[in-house]
Amino acid sequence: MRIVAGCNVFLEHILHYSQREEKGRMDIPPQVHLGGGAYNIIKSFETFGVPKKNLSLLASTSIDESSHRLATGLLLQKEKFSKTLFPVRPRASTSYYLLPSEGKTWAFGDTGGEFRSIHKSIEGVVLSEGRKADIKIFAELSRDSEEIEVASMFLKKYKKGQISVLIPSRKILSSPLLNKILPLCDFFALNEEEAKIFWGKNPRKADLLNLKVPSFLLTRGPKEAWLKVENKIYTASPKVIKNPKFVGGAGDATVAAVVYKLFVQKKSPKEALQFGMSVGRRTLLTPKSYFVN
8 A cells, every 4th residue: 555645844953951941951962853744644654564665755845955955855865765855945844842851842943935836847746646646645735826736636536545635734724725625635634723723613523523524633632632434423532641742743643643544454433543642642752753662
């Protein structure tokens, strides 16, 4: 089963502090690794045991040869799964996580800006991967018109049985442009804050049932999640983590875990949701978003 994910990959900087303040003493040297929705998802599938030859990453990056882009390319070269870099953004996507020994994690970053150009060669790769994939996942979709065109091309059904998964960014949730993509989706995922933007209110289970997407995952932090499959809703409520060590990538890993159980292993929705929450909780406690073992 071939799994393809796109489109953002971030160069992530992890800084550990011994105090709550940002200027507290650092106990561990800064760490730099890759992150971003598409990358976290592919690495999660790899962790679950999906063969690398069945995994493919489509990643947008900067047009210019910046140090961040070069570092991203260098780190991607070390990965054994298939990957394609698209130079379409004005800047490489970067993020920073400041992790004090106690207290809340600070996170901030730059998504790299809107797509500047889409070449025929890029369209060719997107179409090719979209046709071959059994499961295709578009993560962090913005309301940039060029990116929406790429997502539409990618998520469209080209053969029977294909599964299309969408994880949107907050920017598109209040835009009517999202209605262009949702009909293509078999699986849609939001966290609680995103759901409030999407519906304009605190979400209720009835809202999930009214959404015309076959499967929908709503995560509510580490405390609870709802999974709608067809016309039934499943709930998981694990023990709350009061002070998670690391928050980056937990949502991506949870989505990957649920999709893996539902569509790769063909397990029940209840089992898929429990597995997803288990993976998300473990990800919250590790310094790298795709380490879930």
